[in-house]
Amino acid sequence: MAIAEAQLMQSVGLIEKDANGDVLWVWCYPSVTAELRELLLRKCFLTDDNEVLHTFVFGQHRRIWFYITTMQVQEPSVLTKVTHFSIVLTAKDFNPEKYAAFSRMLCRMYIKHGSPVRIMEGYIAVLTKGICQSEDNGAFLIRDYDAKKAFLIGSIRDVVSLFGMETVILYTALMLKKKIALYHPRIESLLEFTRTLPSFVWHRQDWSILHPFVHLSDYELEALKACTGYVAGFTDSKVSNRTDLYDVYVNLVDSEITIAQHAKEALTMGKLHKEIGHLIIQSAEDPEKSNSQVIKDITVKTKEILANLASLAEDSGNSRQSKITLEVLKQHRFPPATENFLYHLAAAEQMLQI
Secondary structure (H helix, E strand, O other), X not given: OHHHHHOOEEEEXXXXXXXXXXXXXXXXXXXXXXXXXXXXXXXXXXXXXXOOOOOEEEEEEOOXXXXXXXXXXXXXXXXXXXXXXXXXXXXOOOOHHHHHHHHHHHHHHHHHHOOHHHHHHHHHHHHHHXXXXXXXXXXXXXXXXXXXXXXXXXXXXXXXXXXXXXXXXXXXXXXXXXXXXXXOOOHHXXXXXXXXXXXXXXXXXXXXXEEOOOOOOHHHHHHHHOOOOEEEEEOOHHHHHOOOOOOEEEEOOOOEEEXXXXXXXXXOOOXXXXXXXXXXXXXXXXXXXXXXXXXXXXXXXXXXXXXXXXXXXXXXXXXXXXXXXXXXXXHOOOOXXXXXXXXXXXXXXXXXXX
């Protein structure tokens, strides 16, 4: 099992900033494409002039997750010409805590020996045995990091305390697989907040919709636009003007949610949304409930909505899966906003017959 998990890793790389301020991609095993290398150099923050050290960041690009741990070299050190370095891991899975722990261990090895050979040995040990012993008697065990645990980190309570009743807009956008763009100038705040959102649609357990750290570069935006729905995080406030990138825009600094003009019809709120909103708030504000219990409450409601939707579906005859038509929805005389939501939800769940 541990070996299968280790096979999700794709590469390890090393970026250095030297005493002259030059930032170079110095080593990689086995390899990454030139485009991805350029993207990772941009993500490590070493090319920025600001003095803020971002010790750990993560993100996703075209289904490849990247995890970057950056350290400052303290004197005395074998790395005499290096002031900072970043270790970059790429993988197929979302698990920030796992890769943060592993890359920190690789960083310590590099600081001590100053040789990428030690990094490669550690990487291969995890790849083949699922374990890497550290020289200070610790060990990194891949089996200690469960994927589901990574999904549960992040707090729905924090989302509700920021947005209150408006949280239901985020829930609806996620259910309908809409494009959500979030802005915060601090990358750490952005990563913490964005990773929570896919848990609102826990029944899908799909963190591939998460793109927590995106630059407004053509190369990255082209990949993002190819996705049907997503949660994308930006540290550049200019994203607010890019309505081609979102249906819902979230300004985390001002706690404001804006629905783009083109998405207003699909995201019209009604009685059902109010009901869901109250349920989310009530659950999140209950001090007795853990984050996973809040997720469970929301999931129970979601499954109830999906079960109702499935019961409306009529067998379309030629396909095994029953489908819903607009006519069927109209026959039930739902309030307009509910009918609208169910119609778009059926489309998102691929249950709509047009």
